[in-house]
Amino acid sequence: MADAIKVPTMAEYMAQGKKPEVLFWVGCAGSFDDRAKRITKAFVKLLHEAKVDFAVLGTEESCTGDPAKRAGNEFLFQMQAATNIEVLNGYEIKKVVTACPHCFNTLKNEYPALGGDYEVIHHTTFLKSLLEEGRLKVEGGKFKGKRITFHDPCYLGRANNVYEAPRDLLRKLEVELIEMRKCKKNGLCCGAGGGQMFKEPEPGNKDVNIERTEQAMEVKPDIIAAGCPFCNTMMTDGVKNKNQEGNIEVMDVAEMIANAHDL
Amino acid sequence: MQLIAQIAFLVVLVAGIAFFTKNIRRVIRNVKLGKKIDRTDKPGERFAKMARVALGQSKMVKKPFSGFLHIIVYLGFIIINIEVLEIIIDGVFGTHRILAFLGSGYNFLIGTFEILAFLVFVGVVIFWLRRNVTNIYRFLGNELKGWPKNDANYILYFEMVLMILFITMNAADLQLQLNGVYHYAQESGVIMGSFPISQFLSPLFEGLSESTLIIIERTAWWLHIIGILLFLNYLYYSKHLHILLAFPNVYLSKLTVQGKFDNLEAVTNEVKLMMDPDADPYAMPEEGAEEEVPEKFGASDVMDLNQVQLLNAYTCTECGRCTAECPANQTGKKLSPRKIMMDTRDRLEEVGNIINKKGSFEDDGKQLLDNYILREELWACTTCNACVEACPIGIDPLSIILDMRRYLVMEQSAAPSDLANAMTNIENNGAPWPYNQMDRLNWANEK
Numbered sequence: 001m002a003d004a005i006k007v008p009t010m011a012e013y014m015a016q017g018k019k020p021e022v023l024f025w026v027g028c029a030g031s032f033d034d035r036a037k038r039i040t041k042a043f044v045k046l047l048h049e050a051k052v053d054f055a056v057l058g059t060e061e062s063c064t065g066d067p068a069k070r071a072g073n074e075f076l077f078q079m080q081a082a083t084n085i086e087v088l089n090g091y092e093i094k095k096v097v098t099a100c101p102h103c104f105n106t107l108k109n110e111y112p113a114l115g116g117d118y119e120v121i122h123h124t125t126f127l128k129s130l131l132e133e134g135r136l137k138v139e140g141g142k143f144k145g146k147r148i149t150f151h152d153p154c155y156l157g158r159a160n161n162v163y164e165a166p167r168d169l170l171r172k173l174e175v176e177l178i179e180m181r182k183c184k185k186n187g188l189c190c191g192a193g194g195g196q197m198f199k200e201p202e203p204g205n206k207d208v209n210i211e212r213t214e215q216a217m218e219v220k221p222d223i224i225a226a227g228c229p230f231c232n233t234m235m236t237d238g239v240k241n242k243n244q245e246g247n248i249e250v251m252d253v254a255e256m257i258a259n260a261h262d263l
Numbered sequence: 264m265q266l267i268a269q270i271a272f273l274v275v276l277v278a279g280i281a282f283f284t285k286n287i288r289r290v291i292r293n294v295k296l297g298k299k300i301d302r303t304d305k306p307g308e309r310f311a312k313m314a315r316v317a318l319g320q321s322k323m324v325k326k327p328f329s330g331f332l333h334i335i336v337y338l339g340f341i342i343i344n345i346e347v348l349e350i351i352i353d354g355v356f357g358t359h360r361i362l363a364f365l366g367s368g369y370n371f372l373i374g375t376f377e378i379l380a381f382l383v384f385v386g387v388v389i390f391w392l393r394r395n396v397t398n399i400y401r402f403l404g405n406e407l408k409g410w411p412k413n414d415a416n417y418i419l420y421f422e423m424v425l426m427i428l429f430i431t432m433n434a435a436d437l438q439l440q441l442n443g444v445y446h447y448a449q450e451s452g453v454i455m456g457s458f459p460i461s462q463f464l465s466p467l468f469e470g471l472s473e474s475t476l477i478i479i480e481r482t483a484w485w486l487h488i489i490g491i492l493l494f495l496n497y498l499y500y501s502k503h504l505h506i507l508l509a510f511p512n513v514y515l516s517k518l519t520v521q522g523k524f525d526n527l528e529a530v531t532n533e534v535k536l537m538m539d540p541d542a543d544p545y546a547m548p549e550e551g552a553e554e555e556v557p558e559k560f561g562a563s564d565v566m567d568l569n570q571v572q573l574l575n576a577y578t579c580t581e582c583g584r585c586t587a588e589c590p591a592n593q594t595g596k597k598l599s600p601r602k603i604m605m606d607t608r609d610r611l612e613e614v615g616n617i618i619n620k621k622g623s624f625e626d627d628g629k630q631l632l633d634n635y636i637l638r639e640e641l642w643a644c645t646t647c648n649a650c651v652e653a654c655p656i657g658i659d660p661l662s663i664i665l666d667m668r669r670y671l672v673m674e675q676s677a678a679p680s681d682l683a684n685a686m687t688n689i690e691n692n693g694a695p696w697p698y699n700q701m702d703r704l705n706w707a708n709e710k
């Protein structure tokens with residue numbers, strides 16, 4: 001468990017004259033944020049387990065520009081996009097998987113018009129297809145029967161209509177899936193989107209993540225499942241703020257599957 | 264006497280329609296102050312969406328109770344308007360119940376109108392109670408204080424009065440027919456129309472003289488049609504404009520997934536130039552080429568928004584479904600997507616009034632940003648799209664918020680400092696945090 005995991009880069013693949021089945025777009029949070037790095041590693045372990053031939057860009061990857069765009073800095077966004085597209089097209093990338101809904105949305109929806117046209121898949125959808133192809137086994141293990149509620153990331157759910165893939169995976173874990181009052185199309189934001197992650201909230205009477213955590217607590221979950229590194233941070237902070245760390249865990253769906261496998 | 268009535272009716276009718284046309288032209292002119300945007304693609308899909316969302320009210324019923332009531336009022340409104348057709352013909356030609364030759368079909372129609380009128384009345388009373396007696400979050404917003412609240416109530420009163428007049432008119436008419444009064448009753452004595460609701464009222468009129476009855480019937484008839492014309496002309500000043508604009512508005516709404524934001528083309532061109540090693544940044548514009556005015560990025564006033572966004576503003580019915588779903592609003596921030604739409608409309612009206620007075624727009628020292636929409640509101644948005652999803656008539660408040668942020672950031676460099684830092688980090692090291700891009704793969708070697 002303690003060994004460093006093998007993560008091939010596109011540059012290495014190129015040097016060997018090979019092309020991977022899929023590019024894993026790690027994203028800024030997945031690369032640098034301590035909590036999100038655990039999600040990245042869990043997902044990589046699953047990729048290995050399913051014998052997926054994948055690579056990452058490593059140091060050639062750069063922010064997709066999502067926070068800049070939503071903050072209004074279209075210029076910086078398009079600069080980032082142009083740089084990334086040059087790299088991706090240089091490697092003739094066709095298929096991209098990412099564990100960040102913000103990267104997912106931007107790469108999938110906003111890059112094509114700028115010259116970057118790829119098949120972009122969120123990691124929950126990708127894991128689900130591995131499962132269907134029989135390449136990955138998902139079993140309940142330690143999560144069997146636990147009360148789990150899934151928090152829909154705005155940029156996965158409402159923004160791109162992906163609601164069922166993460167839930168299907170959770171069902172495979174044989175958990176007791178309970179929905180919050182506000183879920184799917186009507187899900188409440190965690191408070192991180194649109195650049196909020198990187199600024200102080202405007203004056204108000206509560207933080208958005210606290211409101212969302214309270215909604216989650218209404219259904220008394222053992223675990224709040226997430227599918228986004230930013231939601232994960234926001235909900236983790238919310239749970240801490242409510243002094244519930246002992247009772248409620250916040251986990252990415254990929255982490256749960258890896259955990260169930262004891263990876 | 265009859266002829267005078269007919270002429271008077273024609274005058275009222277023509278005046279009502281002329282004034283209405285003038286107002287609608289004003290709406291169109293003001294919307295055209297916005298930038299052009301092409302939403303002519305996929306007409307089939309657009310029609311289908313319009314049929315589903317505007318005509319079929321598919322999003323209204325997401326809130327089942329108010330959605331159901333709204334459908335009754337909406338259906339009632341549309342169907343009862345068939346009766347207006349007969350009223351207009353009778354008014355112009357001095358006839359009485361001209362369509363009665365339809366026989367049992369006519370009876371069925373009038374009967375249906377009556378029942379609908381009654382249901383509309385009940386629905387509108389419940390709407391009034393919801394607005395004025397109960398505490399419903401979306402009806403308590405600050406932006407509803409004053410005129411918007413009155414406007415909402417005026418609409419409800421209007422509808423109540425119109426329905427009462429319609430039923431009163433029918434009740435008196437029924438009594439006149441029963442009394443065999445000339446012009447009202449048929450020689451055969453057969454009653455024209457069926458009156459499932461007003462039959463309960465007409466006994467009140469039983470003892471009245473013929474002339475009193477005629478006065479009651481005529482008064483109700485006249486007030487009813489004048490009321491309808493007034494209501495038609497009230498629309499322009501009211502959130503009730505949605506009954507017309509909801510249709511084009513939904514037709515022109517964004518069809519792509521909600522997460523896809525538009526890429527600014529002007530920026531794309533500049534970025535291309537910067538990235539292209541062959542481009543000569545000092546190249547002189549070609550001889551005779553028009554000096555290009557550098558495009559303003561984003562929006563600080565209504566003219567910087569696009570035409571669909573301005574149409575959105577006129578269409579907004581101030582229901583607050585967007586605001587009730589907004590995470591920022593729910594947690595006490597100043598941002599309310601409904602207010603964004605109302606401010607845009609108010610400012611657009613202000614600009615329109617300047618044009619009415621002076622012939623063209625002259626700077627009045629005001630703009631949408633700061634004078635109407637505050638920066639604090641704009642920066643509270645999480646771009647979560649909950650408002651867009653909630654709007655029953657395809658309005659996109661988020662697109663206006665984004666365009667105004669673009670102005671703040673690209674024209675004014677006025678992002679909140681933490682956010683500005685994050686953007687500097689992205690620019691310098693490819694991540695919103697101050698980590699070196701060369702360390703991007705370090706996680707793979709960490710235990």
Ligand code: SF4
Pocket residue numbers: 585588589590591592598599600643644645646647648649650651660661664
């Ligand atoms: S997109 Fe912005 S304005 Fe709309 S609901 Fe979300 S936070 Fe509120």
Ligand code: SF4
Pocket residue numbers: 578579580581582583584585586600601604653654655656658660
């Ligand atoms: S934008 Fe839509 S949801 Fe919001 S108040 Fe206007 S009509 Fe209602």
